[in-house]
Structures are given as C-alpha cells and as structure tokens.
Amino acid sequence: MKVTALRAGRSKNVPLSAAVYGSASDETIDIHMFMFVIETAGTRIVVDTGTLSAEYVRQHHAYDFVRTSSETPESALRSAGIEPDDVDYVVNTHLHWDHCSNNFLFRNARILVSRRELEYAIAPLPVHARAYEKLPGLQAPWMSAWDRTEAITGQQAICPGVTIVPLPGHTPGSQGVLLATESARYLLAGDAIGVYENWHAPNWRESIAPTIHTSLIECYETFEFVSDLQCEVIPSHDHRIAESALFETATSTPAGEAARV
Numbered sequence: 001m002k003v004t005a006l007r008a009g010r011s012k013n014v015p016l017s018a019a020v021y022g023s024a025s026d027e028t029i030d031i032h033m034f035m036f037v038i039e040t041a042g043t044r045i046v047v048d049t050g051t052l053s054a055e056y057v058r059q060h061h062a063y064d065f066v067r068t069s070s071e072t073p074e075s076a077l078r079s080a081g082i083e084p085d086d087v088d089y090v091v092n093t094h095l096h097w098d099h100c101s102n103n104f105l106f107r108n109a110r111i112l113v114s115r116r117e118l119e120y121a122i123a124p125l126p127v128h129a130r131a132y133e134k135l136p137g138l139q140a141p142w143m144s145a146w147d148r149t150e151a152i153t154g155q156q157a158i159c160p161g162v163t164i165v166p167l168p169g170h171t172p173g174s175q176g177v178l179l180a181t182e183s184a185r186y187l188l189a190g191d192a193i194g195v196y197e198n199w200h201a202p203n204w205r206e207s208i209a210p211t212i213h214t215s216l217i218e219c220y221e222t223f224e225f226v227s228d229l230q231c232e233v234i235p236s237h238d239h240r241i242a243e244s245a246l247f248e249t250a251t252s253t254p255a256g257e258a259a260r261v
C-alpha cells in the first residue's frame with residue numbers, strides 16, 4: 001500500500017483560532033490543501049479533491065489562497081503518476097468546498113459520501129452555508145459529480161486494508177479513512193482533526209475540537225473513537241504533512257481482510 005499527500009494550494013496567515021476552538025492565541029498558520037492518493041493491490045483511491053482556482057477561492061471565501069502551477073489537481077495527480085480517469089474511488093471526508101470541488105475530474109470513479117453529510121449539505125444552517133457553497137448563484141461543488149455520488153452509512157470497507165469510518169462533529173457526516181498495513185494503522189482524519197493542534201500536539205495537554213463544528217459533543221466522542229483505533233492520525237490541513245509518500249508498504253493486510261475497527 002502506498003499513500004501520498006499531494007499539495008493542492010494553501011490559505012496563508014489564517015488565525016489559529018479558526019482551526020482550534022476557543023484558542024486565544026494570536027498565532028497564524030497556513031492552512032494547506034491536500035489530496036490523498038491510496039494505491040493498493042491495483043485499486044486507486046483519492047481522498048478529498050481540493051478547491052477550484054485560487055481566484056475563485058479568493059472571490060468566494062475571502063482567504064488569501066495561493067496555488068502554484070504544480071499544485072493544480074491535474075498537475076499534482078500526474079506528477080504522482082495518476083490519471084484521473086484511472087481512479088476507482090473518491091472518498092469525500094465531508095462536503096465543505098475545500099474537500100470536494102474537483103470531484104468532476106474523476107469520470108470513472110465511485111464517489112463515496114456519508115448519507116448524513118449529503119442531507120446536511122442540501123440544507124445547512126445559515127452559518128455553514130458558505131462552507132457548502134449553498135449560496136445564490138452558486139452550485140454546490142459536490143453536485144458536479146452528482147451522477148457518480150453514492151450515499152453510504154456507517155463504516156464501509158472499500159478494499160482490503162482500507163475502511164471508511166464515521167467521524168462526526170465537524171459536520172454531521174464527516175468521515176475518515178482507516179488504513180491498515182501489516183505494521184501499523186493510519187487514519188486520514190479529514191477536518192475532524194484538521195491540524196495537529198486539534199489532536200496531540202506538543203505542549204497541548206488534550207485534544208481540542210475544530211472551531212467549525214455542528215456538534216461539539218460529537219467532536220469529543222469522535223476523539224474517543226479515534227483514540228481507541230490506536231492509529232497514527234494524519235490531519236487534513238497540517239503543513240507538517242510531507243509532500244512525498246506518507247508511507248509505503250510492500251504488502252497490506254491479507255487478501256479479503258478489511259481493516260479491523
């Protein structure tokens with residue numbers, strides 16, 4: 001199994017308080033966008049698909065967003081040897097604009113989204129409408145691949161060693177992807193854990209919910225669930241994630257055995 005984090009742009013100088021609930025720090029961070037690619041036993045899976053152009057993001061989301069020519073989704077994928085038409089599955093950890101705006105690129109993929117997330121994305125609370133681009137004159141980005149989008153409920157194994165797990169709280173239908181190799185387990189956590197400060201960062205005594213959430217209680221129940229998984233957590237937006245292969249193993253779990261949750 002090989003898992004790669006592809007850089008897909010970043011929002012510069014975002015207050016840490018935008019990511020860590022209740023933070024009184026005046027520190028700013030860059031919020032990086034990643035597309036994660038999982039390659040295992042002939043199956044290609046993309047987890048989250050990033051944003052549209054930097055101009056579009058600056059116009060509609062008021063972030064100081066930048067993206068180099070090598071960080072466009074097409075360039076990033078091809079530099080990793082991935083043709084969008086060859087991707088078998090797309091998993092959206094949730095349907096915020098920065099996680100699903102390029103779903104349309106993957107013309108042959110099954111796109112797996114939580115049923116709870118789809119329901120909420122259709123009618124979010126007003127305070128969350130922009131995050132889903134549920135705005136006059138805009139089409140919600142996940143709808144660009146509406147015909148290939150499948151609603152899933154609860155845990156779902158995609159292939160040996162790769163299992164979708166619910167991680168609600170940031171949004172009602174947030175989900176992550178648990179990866180099991182022979183030597184270790186990893187969790188692509190989506191925005192349930194957007195940066196390491198939400199989890200177990202140095203000098204932080206406890207996990208702290210993401211600032212944007214639909215249920216604070218579910219955020220903390222999700223932290224307990226993740227802790228029980230005993231896996232290495234890979235946040236969705238943290239600059240400390242390496243650009244190159246996150247990890248690669250010669251073999252994954254034995255054929256037919258899904259990641260045990």
Ligand SMILES: [Zn+2]
Nearest residue numbers: 094096170191
């Ligand atoms: Zn989000």
